Amino acid sequence: MAGQASRMVRTGFPGFPAAGMQFFRSLARNNRREWFQPRKQIYDEQVKAPMMELVTALNAEMMRFAPNYVAEPAKAIYRLYRDTRFSKDKTPYKTHIAAIFPRRGLVKHEGAGLYFSVSAKEIEVAGGVYMPGPDALLAIRTHLAERHEEFTRVIETRKLRALMGNLQGEQLSRIPKGFPCDHPAADLLRYKQWLFYVMLDPALATTPKLLAEIRKRFEAMMPFLELLNEPLVRAAKRPKIGFESGPAYNDFR
Numbered sequence: 001m002a003g004q005a006s007r008m009v010r011t012g013f014p015g016f017p018a019a020g021m022q023f024f025r026s027l028a029r030n031n032r033r034e035w036f037q038p039r040k041q042i043y044d045e046q047v048k049a050p051m052m053e054l055v056t057a058l059n060a061e062m063m064r065f066a067p068n069y070v071a072e073p074a075k076a077i078y079r080l081y082r083d084t085r086f087s088k089d090k091t092p093y094k095t096h097i098a099a100i101f102p103r104r105g106l107v108k109h110e111g112a113g114l115y116f117s118v119s120a121k122e123i124e125v126a127g128g129v130y131m132p133g134p135d136a137l138l139a140i141r142t143h144l145a146e147r148h149e150e151f152t153r154v155i156e157t158r159k160l161r162a163l164m165g166n167l168q169g170e171q172l173s174r175i176p177k178g179f180p181c182d183h184p185a186a187d188l189l190r191y192k193q194w195l196f197y198v199m200l201d202p203a204l205a206t207t208p209k210l211l212a213e214i215r216k217r218f219e220a221m222m223p224f225l226e227l228l229n230e231p232l233v234r235a236a237k238r239p240k241i242g243f244e245s246g247p248a249y250n251d252f253r
Helices: 002-011 018-029 033-065 134-155 158-164 202-206 209-236
Strands: 096-101 113-119 123-129 194-200
Touching: 018 033, 018 202, 033 096, 033 209, 113 209, 123 202, 123 209, 134 209, 158 194, 158 209, 194 209, 202 209
Parallel strands: none
Antiparallel strands: 096 113, 113 123, 123 194
């Protein structure tokens, strides 16, 4: 019992401080460098430090069911600063904090990974492949054409549907070139991205329940992610063969 209690302490997370969520609410109203700079310490202490703690706790949980997706916290967490070069919105800061857990052995953002973000307004949990490069996209489609029955069983499992809803992602209007129009997996092959994502009650952010709510959704998505990544991992092990990287899941959010 003592050993179990010790493990619970190590992997626990008390939730974000209320001051961290208040910081995001204030930032949304004052998204300017001159407002942020004097308050950067608040962000570091009330948002970034707890996020590092949460990712560390998730990593400890994921060692049990997703060891190949464990990510160093400093590399997993996205920067707060927005890339405004190609955006009409020039506000410099994001009003959420996010982390990504890519599949080890693949170039970051190349294959299917896990993701979550926390803000004062919403909590998002997601998994899948967002914008694969052309070679990776073809490899996934070819794989799904052969394993579509297994993939369909995975995405229709009761646990996954209950926790993450239905498969999401942009689709072509027609089946892609190279696949027969009457292919039994035509609907799956028309996808350009394969995703599950769900929004949770933002009130969870400041509670100890947040860790478990993210963890159980990550665990439910693992068979789905592993099927998507299987051809990419196999190809990555071959000498001098790789895939073009697509943008990060959150780059366009």
